[in-house]
Amino acid sequence: MTAQPNDSGERFYGWYVVGALFFAMFLVVGTRQGFGVFVETWEEEWGVSVGAISAAASIGWLLNGISQPFYGRLADRIGGRPVVLVSMTVMGFAFIAMAFVNNVWMLALLYGVIISWAAGGISPSMTGIFVVRWFQRQRGTAMSLLISGGSVGGLVLIPFLTYLFLATNWQTAWVVAGVLTLVLGVPLLWGIVRSDPSDMGLHPDGDSDELMSERAASGVDAVPVGPLDAARWQDSYHSAPMWQLSTAYVVCGITTASVAVHFVRWAASEDISPGTAALAFGLLSGINAASVLFVGAVSDRMQRKTLLGAMYLIRALAFLALIALPGQAALWTFAIVGGVSWLATVPLTTSLTADVYGLRHIGMLGGLTLMVHQLGGALAVVLFGFAFDVWGSYDIPFAVGAVTLVGAGLISLTIRERHVSARYAPVVRARPDLDAAPAGGSG
């Protein structure tokens, strides 16, 4: 944690909020990723194909994406705290219930529907709502710390669940995951997380009452609204940045989901063993964990759109490497270059959306962008597979991926951040309606 003490020597309470949400992401993402550990056992135990088990996860992928605007809208109306608390509680009980699943239909219902829908309440866009309310100047840093919770969760919980499974059985592993969620995750959220700093008599970034009064006296909104803050969330789509961010994020979904799913198959087509391909993907994930922290912190010191554009262009290079370089060289180049950009787009997109559109509808807007990301990814997975079946090679889909990434990079770079971001264009106006605007509930 990079929590800096304030003038009185105390850490700003917002860092504790980030810590609790980090742990929630750690548990939820880590346990959901652990699903892959049990696939082969279920295949043998239930006598079903990997395809059938895959279908349950596919349902989950889509429902998780579709749930995002629902949770975002709910958080905008009643505050984020009840949403994450209920989601976490449902997840805990559902993890325990996984121990009683004995066929693929129950798996589809419990994992594909209930767990995946509830996980939408602990998604990067949902937990990001808290961060953008608690932080303004260190928004990128706090967002990247939060997102890294998922990466650390995968790093720690996957081996934990794997060895628990080896020491006992898969049912025990799920029960323990559920108990950890209910006994550690829920109380931590309950005790620490508040929807908004005002719920604790605090200000974003830990600013003092005096500073806020000075800002208000100078005509700058004490709590900055986005320059493109709109009364209705639909109106946000009447401005270019929302389309620029959403379009680029669809490309992010297309290029991450397609490669993640088809990577091992591509490697086989290049005479690379599945183990080596998996190792390369592991390296990509490790580089990505470091990259997301670095990019988030740097984004608080420069224009976020520059970094966002750079991330897409770097990923385009990784895609080109898959086409232009021979097998092993392509594999490792992709892992290293692609790893730099893999998750780094998430804190940048969420922070930039809040900088431009403010907090009033951030839940809904963040949820919608994540939804199109997920749906684009799901569609791309199918199309990449179809293309491979037709042409017997991934060259054309990868070329399309590279072209769309260059487009996403250029679109991101054309965002006029200095004109539309609260960081560069603070809103100077009397806003008597500010107090009336929904502030995320009382928490």
Next chain:
Amino acid sequence: MPLPRSVLHHAEAIDPTLAAWIRHKIDDILGLEPVTIVAILGVVILAFPVWLGASAVRQRRRAESEAHSAESLDVPQS
């Protein structure tokens, strides 16, 4: 659709091949019993929320105590 095979972006399932590779590597390097690894990782998992919760409670109590002291000082002397 082969989604859970290896969807590693955000929160989806790990590739079983990668999971198996990680397990073999840990076995090769550490050579510990599964129960021992579970115990070590269990302590790691427990440590963070316990530390975070305790720190947050301590800070809140200190803030409340300071607020209480400030209120006492504001009371006009008769």
